[in-house]
Amino acid sequence: MLDITSQSLTSLVKNIKDKKLSSEEITKAFIDRSEKSKELNSYITEDFSNAIEKAKKFDQSPNLDLKLPGIPMAVKDLFCTKNLRTTAGSKILENFIPTYESTVTQNIWNEGAILLGKLNCDEFAMGSSNETSFYGNVQNPIDKGLVPGGSSGGSASAVSGQLTPITIGTDTGGSIRQPASFTGTVGLKPTYGSCSRYGIVAFASSLDQAGPMAQNVEDCALLQEVISTYDTKDSTSIEFKRNHYSKELNKDIKGKKIGIPKEYRVDGMPKEIEELWQKGIQYAKDCGAEIIDISLPHTSYALPTYYIVAPAEASSNLARYDGVKYGFRAKGENLIDMYEKTRSEGFGAEVQRRIMIGTYVLSSGYYDAYYLKAQKVRKLIKNDFDEAYKKVDAILTPSTPSSAFKIGEKKDDPVSMYLNDIFTVPVNLAGLPAMSIPAGHDGNGYPLGLQIIGKAFDEQGILNISYAIEDKINFKNKITDWWIK
Amino acid sequence: MSIDLKTIKHISKLSRISVDDQKAEKLVGDLNSIFEFIEKLNELNTDNVEPLTSVAETTLKFRSDEVQSKNIRDQIIKNSPEDNEDFFVVPKVVE
Numbered sequence A: 001m002l003d004i005t006s007q008s009l010t011s012l013v014k015n016i017k018d019k020k021l022s023s024e025e026i027t028k029a030f031i032d033r034s035e036k037s038k039e040l041n042s043y044i045t046e047d048f049s050n051a052i053e054k055a056k057k058f059d060q061s062p063n064l065d066l067k068l069p070g071i072p073m074a075v076k077d078l079f080c081t082k083n084l085r086t087t088a089g090s091k092i093l094e095n096f097i098p099t100y101e102s103t104v105t106q107n108i109w110n111e112g113a114i115l116l117g118k119l120n121c122d123e124f125a126m127g128s129s130n131e132t133s134f135y136g137n138v139q140n141p142i143d144k145g146l147v148p149g150g151s152s153g154g155s156a157s158a159v160s161g162q163l164t165p166i167t168i169g170t171d172t173g174g175s176i177r178q179p180a181s182f183t184g185t186v187g188l189k190p191t192y193g194s195c196s197r198y199g200i201v202a203f204a205s206s207l208d209q210a211g212p213m214a215q216n217v218e219d220c221a222l223l224q225e226v227i228s229t230y231d232t233k234d235s236t237s238i239e240f241k242r243n244h245y246s247k248e249l250n251k252d253i254k255g256k257k258i259g260i261p262k263e264y265r266v267d268g269m270p271k272e273i274e275e276l277w278q279k280g281i282q283y284a285k286d287c288g289a290e291i292i293d294i295s296l297p298h299t300s301y302a303l304p305t306y307y308i309v310a311p312a313e314a315s316s317n318l319a320r321y322d323g324v325k326y327g328f329r330a331k332g333e334n335l336i337d338m339y340e341k342t343r344s345e346g347f348g349a350e351v352q353r354r355i356m357i358g359t360y361v362l363s364s365g366y367y368d369a370y371y372l373k374a375q376k377v378r379k380l381i382k383n384d385f386d387e388a389y390k391k392v393d394a395i396l397t398p399s400t401p402s403s404a405f406k407i408g409e410k411k412d413d414p415v416s417m418y419l420n421d422i423f424t425v426p427v428n429l430a431g432l433p434a435m436s437i438p439a440g441h442d443g444n445g446y447p448l449g450l451q452i453i454g455k456a457f458d459e460q461g462i463l464n465i466s467y468a469i470e471d472k473i474n475f476k477n478k479i480t481d482w483w484i485k
Numbered sequence B: 001m002s003i004d005l006k007t008i009k010h011i012s013k014l015s016r017i018s019v020d021d022q023k024a025e026k027l028v029g030d031l032n033s034i035f036e037f038i039e040k041l042n043e044l045n046t047d048n049v050e051p052l053t054s055v056a057e058t059t060l061k062f063r064s065d066e067v068q069s070k071n072i073r074d075q076i077i078k079n080s081p082e083d084n085e086d087f088f089v090v091p092k093v094v095e
Helices: A009-017 A023-035 A048-060 A103-110 A153-160 A177-183 A217-227 A271-286 A299-320 A335-346 A349-362 A367-388 A414-421 A425-430 A459-473 B005-014 B021-043 B073-078
Strands: A043-046 A072-076 A114-119 A166-171 A186-189 A209-214 A257-261 A290-294 A394-398 A434-441 A447-454
Touching: A009 A023, A009 A217, A023 A048, A023 A072, A023 A114, A043 A153, A048 A114, A072 A103, A072 A153, A103 A114, A103 A166, A103 A217, A114 A153, A153 A166, A153 A177, A153 A209, A166 A186, A166 A217, A177 A186, A177 A434, A177 A447, A186 A217, A186 A459, A209 A217, A217 A434, A217 A459, A257 A271, A271 A290, A271 A394, A271 A434, A271 A447, A271 A459, A299 A349, A299 A367, A299 A414, A299 A425, A299 B021, A335 A349, A349 A367, A349 B005, A349 B021, A367 A425, A367 B021, A394 A459, A414 B021, A434 A459, A447 A459, B005 B021
Parallel strands: A072 A114, A072 A166, A257 A290, A257 A394
Antiparallel strands: A043 A114, A166 A209, A186 A209, A186 A434, A394 A447, A434 A447
8 A cells, every 4th residue: 555644745635636545545544643653642632533524524525626635634732623622732721622713724624624633732832842731741753752842842743753744833932943843844934924823822922923834845835825814813914915835836046145144153053053054055055046144133132032022922811811711720719819729720830930921021110121122122133134134035044053852851941941942033023934944964863954034925935945955955854663563 | 130039929919820939939040040041131222222012014904893703602601610601600709
């Protein structure tokens, strides 16, 4: 039998259209592999029997004009799915069953895809290793005991481990790109306003964006084409000309100007990351791109800015979890006591930490010193990019300052954990699109990623550059299926 | 600048998260190391910089004020941790 789960999305779509595979065969293959992959802990909630029913129904009268005809896929458990539990990785939403569907997932089902289940993630997407999830650590398919990155750790693990052909994650400070880099997969964080935030459990509303994660750039382009729509239900959704990203995907990047920011060469960065970056630069040159040295002078201020802005927005967004209307409730002697105990028992340590940071920076007497200051520095960071984009079309950097680390290694040191996102956070603060593509391995055989940052709304530009470089790199993920007995 | 136990207790009240003494001690350490890292922003003079509130440089669109979701009370109440069919129930607030 044709091996199904190792196929790309594009190949599966073709096989369905050519009637070589049925939706049921494909769906069953991914379910079968997911059943054998419990040790990865990629799923929080499975919806396998419904998925098979939907696949059978699809096969009875297949609409082959759809973009994702009968394709099964699991999604990050931050997207509300109607009538299927949505936890955001938190105890406080352990029993929450949405009565509505997120716009992004609705777009996916409208194109014929079938939901397999909900994937593990850091609690409320706050984390860089998936270790803050109430539903346990996720294993990186690359090696036992290795984090998959975060917060879209279950998503990255599921794509890398071939439990789903594609998936969607969310990226507030690097939560798509960093796990993609750690698992040898491709992830795209679109321009702020490109994909609707309606029905996505909110973390930091001025930074959150949904985006595709896949085995390759072509699959990413197709999924981006499906999920990016203007939506009146999200007041920050932006109307702009959205390309047919997959149709317009091409490797011709001759004459494209690619900027190399010197500030991304940070102290203590392993030699292999620097070498990877140089390799990426060479590949871009080989494709005919012009390399230009640029400066983004406020880069080192991005992370401190982020750790004011994101917790501030989170403290406000998470005020809704009070044990009254939905979610977990602890017993209390009175209303206030019930609120305080509910939030203390319902939220994990990292979420409580961030709510408290956010509350503090917004509190009377500290607002100007912290929150307003951070908003001003955020402006300077955005100005850096605006200046750079007068000279270049895109920017090339490493995705992360290291490869994946061990589970538990950074858990007790929040600042060292936060430093993981040093290369990804500036992009969110400026609202730009960026993607991570796998580009090599470190000494342990762990994957390393390169990040391509684009101008606002130029998803096509960075997809094309990634597509061209991907072709030169010819990356192969080293997956041994160690978790399958 | 340093955050002490008293400040932690104050923030805990504001954020409606109860913390016992042991947890408060840990938070003092965590928040101080995070704020030490955040203080780096003070290196920058931002006197004449406009704060950035949104990266999306669009004006919010108006829509007509019409009810979009009708008759969804049962669905909404369904997720409540404690209900009496028609209302959300909370501990007694008026003596």
